[in-house]
Amino acid sequence: MFSYEKRLEFPVKICQSDARTAQAIISQFGGPDGELSASMRYLSQRFSTPYREVANLLTDIGTEELAHLEMIGAIVYQLTKDLSMEEIEASGFDKYYVDHTLGIWPQAAGGIPFNACEFQCKGDVLTDLYEDMAADGTTA
DSSP states (O other), rough: OOOOOOSSSSOOOOOOOOOOHHHHHHHHSSSSSHHHHHHHHHHGGGGGOOHHHHHHHHHHHHHHHHHHHHHHHOOOOOOHHHOOOOHHHHHHHHHHHHHHSSSSBBBBBTBBOOOOOOOOOSSSSHHHHHHHHHHHHHHO
C-alpha cells in the first residue's frame, strides 16, 4: 500500500521557460533509464525475490522513484508552460507539441515513447540487481 502526500518532497520552482532544456530532461521522465522505468523496474522485481528484506527494500526504492518522477514532471511542466509558438518552433519542441501540446508524456529525448521494454525483471535476484545498477549508471 502506498501513502501519498500532496506536496513535492523537494519543491520545484523554475521561473524561466526553456524548451531545449525540457527536451533533454523529458528523457529522465520517460526514457530508458528515467524515473518511470526505474519505478517499474523495482516495483516489478520485488515480487519474485525470495528474501522479504530485499522485497521491502525494492518497494521502498520503487516508491522513491515515483517521487522522482513527480519532480521531473514538475520540472518539464514549468520549463514549458509559458512557451510561445515561436519559441516552440525555434527550439524544435514542435514535434513533441504536435502530439502532446504541453502535457507531460513519458518519452526519451529522441521522441521514443516509454514502453515496458525499457526495463527487465528476470526473477533472479542477482541478475535483477545487476540490471538495476546498470540502469542507474553504477557498476558492480
